[in-house]
Amino acid sequence: MKEFELIKHIFQASMMANTRGREDILLGIGDDCAQVQVPAGQSLVFSMDTLVEGRHFPFDADPVDIGYRAVATCVSDLAAMGAKPAFFTLGLTIPESDPQWLAGLAQGMAELAEPIGLILVGGDTTKGPLTLTLQVHGYVEADQVPLRANAKVGDDIYITGLLGDAAAAVPIVTGELHVTSERFDYFYERFWRPQPRLIAGMALKRVVHSMMDISDGLAQDIQHILTASNVGAHLEANALPISSELVAWQPESALSLALTGGDDYELCFTAPSSAAQDIQLIIQTLHLPCVKVGTIVESGFTINGYDGDLGGWQHF
Amino acid sequence: MKEFELIKHIFQASMMANTRGREDILLGIGDDCAQVQVPAGQSLVFSMDTLVEGRHFPFDADPVDIGYRAVATCVSDLAAMGAKPAFFTLGLTIPESDPQWLAGLAQGMAELAEPIGLILVGGDTTKGPLTLTLQVHGYVEADQVPLRANAKVGDDIYITGLLGDAAAAVPIVTGELHVTSERFDYFYERFWRPQPRLIAGMALKRVVHSMMDISDGLAQDIQHILTASNVGAHLEANALPISSELVAWQPESALSLALTGGDDYELCFTAPSSAAQDIQLIIQTLHLPCVKVGTIVESGFTINGYDGDLGGWQHF
Numbered sequence: 170m171k172e173f174e175l176i177k178h179i180f181q182a183s184m185m186a187n188t189r190g191r192e193d194i195l196l197g198i199g200d201d202c203a204q205v206q207v208p209a210g211q212s213l214v215f216s217m218d219t220l221v222e223g224r225h226f227p228f229d230a231d232p233v234d235i236g237y238r239a240v241a242t243c244v245s246d247l248a249a250m251g252a253k254p255a256f257f258t259l260g261l262t263i264p265e266s267d268p269q270w271l272a273g274l275a276q277g278m279a280e281l282a283e284p285i286g287l288i289l290v291g292g293d294t295t296k297g298p299l300t301l302t303l304q305v306h307g308y309v310e311a312d313q314v315p316l317r318a319n320a321k322v323g324d325d326i327y328i329t330g331l332l333g334d335a336a337a338a339v340p341i342v343t344g345e346l347h348v349t350s351e352r353f354d355y356f357y358e359r360f361w362r363p364q365p366r367l368i369a370g371m372a373l374k375r376v377v378h379s380m381m382d383i384s385d386g387l388a389q390d391i392q393h394i395l396t397a398s399n400v401g402a403h404l405e406a407n408a409l410p411i412s413s414e415l416v417a418w419q420p421e422s423a424l425s426l427a428l429t430g431g432d433d434y435e436l437c438f439t440a441p442s443s444a445a446q447d448i449q450l451i452i453q454t455l456h457l458p459c460v461k462v463g464t465i466v467e468s469g470f471t472i473n474g475y476d477g478d479l480g481g482w483q484h485f
Numbered sequence: 486m487k488e489f490e491l492i493k494h495i496f497q498a499s500m501m502a503n504t505r506g507r508e509d510i511l512l513g514i515g516d517d518c519a520q521v522q523v524p525a526g527q528s529l530v531f532s533m534d535t536l537v538e539g540r541h542f543p544f545d546a547d548p549v550d551i552g553y554r555a556v557a558t559c560v561s562d563l564a565a566m567g568a569k570p571a572f573f574t575l576g577l578t579i580p581e582s583d584p585q586w587l588a589g590l591a592q593g594m595a596e597l598a599e600p601i602g603l604i605l606v607g608g609d610t611t612k613g614p615l616t617l618t619l620q621v622h623g624y625v626e627a628d629q630v631p632l633r634a635n636a637k638v639g640d641d642i643y644i645t646g647l648l649g650d651a652a653a654a655v656p657i658v659t660g661e662l663h664v665t666s667e668r669f670d671y672f673y674e675r676f677w678r679p680q681p682r683l684i685a686g687m688a689l690k691r692v693v694h695s696m697m698d699i700s701d702g703l704a705q706d707i708q709h710i711l712t713a714s715n716v717g718a719h720l721e722a723n724a725l726p727i728s729s730e731l732v733a734w735q736p737e738s739a740l741s742l743a744l745t746g747g748d749d750y751e752l753c754f755t756a757p758s759s760a761a762q763d764i765q766l767i768i769q770t771l772h773l774p775c776v777k778v779g780t781i782v783e784s785g786f787t788i789n790g791y792d793g794d795l796g797g798w799q800h801f
Contacts (some may be wrong), residue, residue, distance in 0.1 A: 195528060199713070200633050201565035201697055202530035202623075207523045212511060214518035217620065219576040221613035249517035260535040260576065260618035293618070297537035302576035302609070302618035304533065307518075317516050381517055397515070 176261070176294045179271045188288060193308075194256060196290075203291040205256065211308040213255075216246035222299035227343045232270045234361040235301070236277025242384065243305045244287065245365040245434040249382040250314050251374025252307030254285045254367065259292035260302035285367060315373070315380035315438065320398035324378050324439035324465040327448065329366050330458050331412045332387060333423055334359035336430020348418075355414050363434035369457050373438060376447045380438035386429045388472075388479045391437060395470065404463035406474030425477045439465050492577070492610045495587045504604055509624075510572060512606075519607040521572065527624040529571075532562035538615035543659045548586045550677040551617070552593025558700065559619045560603065561681040561750040565698040566630050567690025568623030570601045570683065575608035576618035601683060631689070631696035631754065636714035640694050640755035640781040643764065645682050646774050647728045648703060649739055650675035652746020664734075671730050679750035685773050689754060692763040696754035702745045704788075704795045707753060711786065720779035722790030741793045755781050 181198055188194040196204035207213050220239050222228055240257070247254055259278075263271075282289070287305065338360035340346035341353060348356070366382075373380065379398060383390045387409075395402055406424055415423045440448055452459045497514055504510040512520035523529050536555050538544055556573065563570055575594075579587075598605070603621065654676035656662035657669060664672070682698075689696065695714060699706045703725075711718055722740055731739045756764060768775045 195627060196530075196630070196632075200630075201562040202532045202568070204566070204625075204627070204630060205529045205531075206627055207529060212520050212522045213529065214512075214520045215574070215607070216518045217574045217576050217608050217618075219578055219609045219611045219618065221578060221611050224611065224613060246517040250520070252518070258531070258533045258620060260533050262535055262537060262616060291531070292533050293535045295535045295537050295540065297540060297616060298614045300578060300613060300616055302533075302535065304574060304620050309520075311511060311520070311522055314512070314516075314520060316512075 176266060176271055179268065179275050180289060188290075191288060194288060194290060197288070198291055203258070205290070208308060210310060212311040213306060214247065214250045214252045214309055214314065215304055215306040216243060217302060217304040218243040218246075219300060219302045230342070232273030233277035233280070236274040237281050238277075238361050238363065239301050239303055240278050240281040240287070240305070241363045241365050242434055243303045244281065244285070244367065245363065245382040245384070247305055247307040248366045248370035249380050249436060250307065250309055251370045251380070252309040253371065254287040254305065254307050256288045256290045257282065257303055257305040259289060261292065262295045262297040262300040264297065264299060309374070313374050315377045316397070317379055317381050317394045318397035320379040320394050320400050320439040320465050321441065322400055322465055322467055324441055325445065325461050326391075326402060326404065326437065326439050326463040326465060327459055328383075328387065328410055328435060328437055328462050329369055330433070330435040331410045332383070332428075332433050332435065333415050333426035333430050334412050335363065335432035336386070336426045337415055337419060352414070352418060360432060363432070365434060366436045369436060369451070369455060369459070372451045372455060373436070373448070376444040376451070377438040377440045380436060383433050383435050383437050385431045387437060388428045392470070394437070394439065401466045401468040402463055402470050403466050404472045406472050408460060408462045410458065410460050424475060428472070428475065429479055492582060492587055495584065495591050496575075496605060504606075507604060510604060510606060513604070514607055519574070521606070524624060526626060528627040529622060530563065530566045530568045530625055530630070531620055531622040532559060533618060533620040534559040534562075535616060535618045546658070548589030549593035549596070552590040553597050554593075554677050554679065555617050555619055556594050556597040556603070556621070557679045557681050558750055559621045560597065560601070560683065561679065561698040561700070563621055563623040564682045564686035565696050565752060566623065566625055567686045567696070568625040569687065570603040571622050571624050572604045572606045573598065573619055573621040575605060577608065578611045578613040578616040580613065580615060625690070629690050631693045632713070633695055633697050633710050634713035636695040636710050636716050636755040636781050637757065638716055638781055638783055640757055641761065641777050642707075642718060642720065642753065642755050642779040642781060643775055644699075644703065644726055644751060644753055644778050645685055646749070646751040647726045648699070648744070648749050648751065649731050649742035649746050650728050651679065651748035652702070652742045653731055653735060668730070668734060676748065679748070681750060682752045684771060685752060685767070685775070688767045688771060689752070689764070692760040692767070693754040693756045696752060699749050699751050699753050701747045703753060704744045708786070710753070710755065717782045717784040718779055718786050719782050720788045722788050724776060724778045726774065726776050740791060744788070744791065745795055
């Protein structure tokens with residue numbers, strides 16, 4: 170038990186336990202429960218993600234990277250709801266209590282969480298195979314959530330950022346593949362440091378019909394919108410946003426990675442053509458990389474310019 | 486991936502996904518986040534617990550038992566806050582997807598959750614060593630939470646229910662020890678089916694100074710109140726509530742188990758003597774097993790009538 174007091178100490182000592190100036194956090198770490206007063210006029214949205222070593226991230230990874238990415242991938246779900254990040258909890262299962270490793274994990278988490286006002290308010294620590302379960306919570310006006318179920322026939326389909334880099338990076342981050350140091354640096358960062366599109370999500374929520382984040386690959390994830398909205402989609406392969414780094418490295422498989430590779434954590438959203446001007450304004454104001462990649466149709470799922478496999482993405 | 490769709494199906498099909506009549510649940514399972522509107526005048530309290538197979542429950546246990554107990558132990562933290570149960574999330578890591586096992590788990594969870602209005606609204610399912618992380622959420626008026634930090638010198642210390650049975654049951658539930666079927670039935674139930682003191686917690690919150698639940702043993706857990714409140718405690722060993730079943734079976738170690746054994750999930754609370762009459766009324770009205778076991782003092786921790794070891798409790 171004493172060992173696990175240490176963990177509490179490391180996380181409490183970190184700035185993540187700092188609730189100063191946060192009137193919504195009534196109780197943080199240290200009682201039977203944490204206690205929160207959701208601000209007036211706001212609803213609470215939250216998402217839970219579990220990350221298992223060797224499955225969602227490679228064995229023996231840098232704890233700073235693990236911490237940063239765990240928070241980032243989970244926060245991406247808040248971005249998809251147009252929500253403002255508020256607080257999170259951490260269920261941490263570790264084989265042993267290594268102070269240096271834990272300090273690294275806390276540092277990586279703080280690196281993402283602190284600038285966006287996301288505070289660690291509770292959790293649990295247990296002994297076992299390395300597993301992290303995070304629940305992130307955000308605030309959003311009850312009626313301003315862009316649902317998956319609200320896509321309409323005729324909507325434009327947009328994607329933020331670039332697709333495929335993180336999936337291409339997997340053999341690099343596992344150490345299976347050795348590349349030039351320049352290539353390593355680019356793709357290592359693309360896998361470990363996804364940038365959740367929080368500000369974009371908050372700005373877009375008023376003008377889109379539906380929105381979600383892409384974690385398992387566009388071709389697979391967009392099905393959630395299509396199923397929930399009972400519509401189809403037509404995509405243009407040559408409109409997909411792919412990095413020049415990926416095209417230069419893997420010209421043959423870049424498109425397939427962009428469509429079926431996971432771990433991008435970009436937003437996919439649909440909006441009526443009447444919203445196109447508003448969206449362009451948001452794109453310009455936020456310097457947001459964002460392109461139109463297709464259209465919502467009555468039914469079916471077609472991709473013009475791609476005839477490869479669309480099999481589901483498995484992380485490791 | 487297909488396998489894990491099944492899990493979603495099992496849990497969604499169960500009554501736990503049923504949000505009918507619940508105006509607070511705006512979105513349940515199925516979008517990037519769940520969405521909740523906390524009722525006016527209420528704050529949100531929540532607690533996360535992780536349960537690892539072989540550590541918090543024995544290998545190859547009945548999934549119905551695992552499900553029931555996982556929710557019960559986590560809900561016990563809501564009881565300690567005087568909160569009304571509202572909803573929960575489940576991060577489930579399983580080595581394989583066995584429909585029968587999963588249906589059992591869902592059944593056990595529903596057995597505890599349904600009657601108390603606790604609804605499953607989200608979570609994550611991953612492949613790996615069997616681990617459950619639950620976050621349970623409840624509602625309570627912001628200023629009516631009985632904190633650990635509010636015990637006062639002179640307070641009476643009370644305990645609900647019976648202590649020690651669950652710890653005594655451990656070698657029975659692991660199969661290490663064989664006992665008569667009558668004894669087996671009693672202690673098996675005492676380990677696997679803790680009854681979180683929800684109604685007691687809600688009734689007591691207005692009259693107590695401090696309250697917590699006992700999960701790692703009274704002697705260890707009461708230290709949280711003492712440290713947080715900067716006070717000491719004096720306990721009377723012969724006042725501790727111990728079952729006649731435990732005394733009959735293990736007369737020598739019953740007291741030690743009651744003080745240092747874990748897994749009881751009873752409430753420990755402190756209250757001024759001026760509240761004694763109110764507490765007696767609550768005890769009588771609710772038919773609540775509840776006794777006074779000691780007094781809050783300036784400093785130190787003494788137990789009259791016990792000179793055994795007070796070492797920390799490890800579950801398995």
